[in-house]
Amino acid sequence: MLPLKDPSLLIDKCLVNGKWVGAQSGKTVDVTNPATGDVIARIPSMSAQEVEDVIGHANAAFRPWARRSAKERSAILRKWFDLMTENADDLAVILTSEQGKPLAEARGEIVYAASFVEWFAEEAKRVYGDTIPAPQADKRITVIRQPVGVTAAITPWNFPAAMITRKAAPALAAGCTMIVRPADLTPLTALALGVLAERAGVPAGVLQFVTGSSRVIGKVLTDSDVVRKLSFTGSTEVGRVLMEQSAATIKRLSLELGGNAPFIVFDDADLDAAVEGAMIAKFRNAGQTCVCANRIFVQRGVYDAFADKLAARVSALKVGNGMELGTEIGPMIEEKGIEKVLAHIDDAISKGAELKVGGKRLDGLMLQPAVLTGVTTDMTVTQEETFGPLAPLYAFDTEEEAVAMANDTIFGLAAYFYTKDHARAVRVSEDLEYGMVGHNTGLISNEMSPFGGVKQSGLGREGSKYGIEEYLEMKYICSAV
Numbered sequence: 001m002l003p004l005k006d007p008s009l010l011i012d013k014c015l016v017n018g019k020w021v022g023a024q025s026g027k028t029v030d031v032t033n034p035a036t037g038d039v040i041a042r043i044p045s046m047s048a049q050e051v052e053d054v055i056g057h058a059n060a061a062f063r064p065w066a067r068r069s070a071k072e073r074s075a076i077l078r079k080w081f082d083l084m085t086e087n088a089d090d091l092a093v094i095l096t097s098e099q100g101k102p103l104a105e106a107r108g109e110i111v112y113a114a115s116f117v118e119w120f121a122e123e124a125k126r127v128y129g130d131t132i133p134a135p136q137a138d139k140r141i142t143v144i145r146q147p148v149g150v151t152a153a154i155t156p157w158n159f160p161a162a163m164i165t166r167k168a169a170p171a172l173a174a175g176c177t178m179i180v181r182p183a184d185l186t187p188l189t190a191l192a193l194g195v196l197a198e199r200a201g202v203p204a205g206v207l208q209f210v211t212g213s214s215r216v217i218g219k220v221l222t223d224s225d226v227v228r229k230l231s232f233t234g235s236t237e238v239g240r241v242l243m244e245q246s247a248a249t250i251k252r253l254s255l256e257l258g259g260n261a262p263f264i265v266f267d268d269a270d271l272d273a274a275v276e277g278a279m280i281a282k283f284r285n286a287g288q289t290c291v292c293a294n295r296i297f298v299q300r301g302v303y304d305a306f307a308d309k310l311a312a313r314v315s316a317l318k319v320g321n322g323m324e325l326g327t328e329i330g331p332m333i334e335e336k337g338i339e340k341v342l343a344h345i346d347d348a349i350s351k352g353a354e355l356k357v358g359g360k361r362l363d364g365l366m367l368q369p370a371v372l373t374g375v376t377t378d379m380t381v382t383q384e385e386t387f388g389p390l391a392p393l394y395a396f397d398t399e400e401e402a403v404a405m406a407n408d409t410i411f412g413l414a415a416y417f418y419t420k421d422h423a424r425a426v427r428v429s430e431d432l433e434y435g436m437v438g439h440n441t442g443l444i445s446n447e448m449s450p451f452g453g454v455k456q457s458g459l460g461r462e463g464s465k466y467g468i469e470e471y472l473e474m475k476y477i478c479s480a481v
């Protein structure tokens with residue numbers, strides 16, 4: 001049993017039309033604690049027909065929900081935010097138990113996740129339209145915004161709370177209904193958020209949670225013409241599959257996909273600040289975030305000093321069970337995650353890089369954070385997202401060379417650079433081909449900023465005043481008077 005103040009938040013059922021149900025087949029999927037390997041719950045494996053039924057409930061609930069006033073929807077979202085805040089400790093314990101991140105980081109994610117609910121509770125009341133001067137005297141032109149309708153979300157395991165609310169909050173704020181399919185690795189946090197949404201007054205059918213085979217559920221959701229929009233966060237390769245599957249019904253899509261973030265340190269940078277920024281940008285969630293620094297470019301004049309400072313900080317990181325006080329790096333989520341990091345290290349070393357610190361496999365899914373020096377662009381880590389605690393350091397000479405290397409990727413999600421030179425900051429911010437750029441900071445994510453990528457890192461933006469647009473349609477009305 002998990003140490004919860006409110007054990008009713010740990011639920012192993014799906015939320016279907018206001019009821020918590022198992023799969024009719026009785027089939028379940030194990031949820032394990034990555035730090036211990038213990039099975040902490042068994043969740044339903046829903047069938048295609050059951051998902052079709054869920055879509056029907058979402059459709060039946062849509063018009064009554066859309067007809068509620070924006071202020072009513074706002075008040076319910078605000079209550080959901082309040083309940084998330086009141087239950088943050090329990091939500092963090094559930095999150096760490098299934099995802100592995102340190103409890104302090106999990107608590108931070110709950111606050112981050114709740115901030116999207118708070119933000120879109122406010123944005124719900126600010127969906128405005130237009131009146132436009134008509135070309136003829138006997139016409140009147142108005143533009144109104146209406147909810148897209150029934151929507152769906154497929155979310156990843158690395159942020160089991162924030163990736164749910166970053167989609168569900170704007171959807172519900174706009175008047176849409178949403179079906180959420182959380183990752184099988186980390187469904188419990190999402191289901192707990194469903195319990196709190198119910199308590200907040202979200203009506204039956206407005207927000208539903210289904211678990212089970214992602215391919216089966218994904219196919220039903222993308223094939224359905226009733227589902228008018230899909231929001232997906234995960235790898236680019238799965239994003240491509242879902243985009244193809246959605247083409248037949250011309251579905252609205254929001255795609256938050258893979259990244260390959262450059263982290264550039266110029267020789268005029270505040271080196272200590274750059275090291276702290278690299279520690280956050282690289283090692284948050286044990287490097288398992290889509291905005292993690294994947295390639296660290298350091299101007300040659302400060303390369304050795306930066307490498308020494310970073311190595312000293314990395315070697316001091318405490319690796320362990322996220323529930324233990326003081327743990328800074330939790331376990332990787334699964335075996336394939338560790339294998340990818342070790343493969344990137346082995347490939348780099350075989351091509352001439354040096355392992356400066358770390359890189360040793362510990363018990364279970366624990367892995368020592370690592371720093372590689374002497375990394376060159378022919379190494380696999382340059383084009384592949386590591387998605388783990390590995391910091392590869394590249395040396396460069398000129399600004400043009402650094403920006404060219406930084407942009408040499410199919411991805412375009414986040415980028416970071418450190419310089420005190422104002423003119424250089426303007427040039428580099430504009431020249432980097434990314435959706436988000438951190439200048440002298442390694443932490444750029446918050447509810448008020450438009451989160452999203454360009455190139456093959458995705459479509460659309462989440463959070464900010466732009467996030468609700470993803471769940472709205474525009475209608476132009478021409479009236480003869």
Ligand SMILES: NC(=O)C1=CN([C@@H]2O[C@H](COP(=O)(O)OP(=O)(O)OC[C@H]3O[C@@H](n4cnc5c(N)ncnc54)[C@H](OP(=O)(O)O)[C@@H]3O)[C@@H](O)[C@H]2O)C=CC1
Pocket residue numbers: 154155156157158181182183184185213214215217218219233234235236238239241242256257258259289290385387413457458
């Ligand atoms: N841009 C962003 O914000 C983020 C991007 N990512 C990227 O995702 C990758 C790692 O995360 P990871 O979760 O492994 O990514 P995946 O793309 O493998 O999985 C993401 C989600 O998609 C589901 N899924 C997998 N295949 C299908 C399918 N054919 N149809 C429908 N759903 C499917 C998974 O379900 P299940 O695994 O349960 O089968 C999971 O819930 C990295 O590239 C990372 O950068 C991750 C998080 C955030």
Ligand SMILES: O=C(O)[C@H](O)CS(=O)(=O)O
Pocket residue numbers: 156158159162163233288289290291445451
């Ligand atoms: O899924 C992710 O990696 C998150 O989007 C990263 S963040 O929002 O916490 O920066």
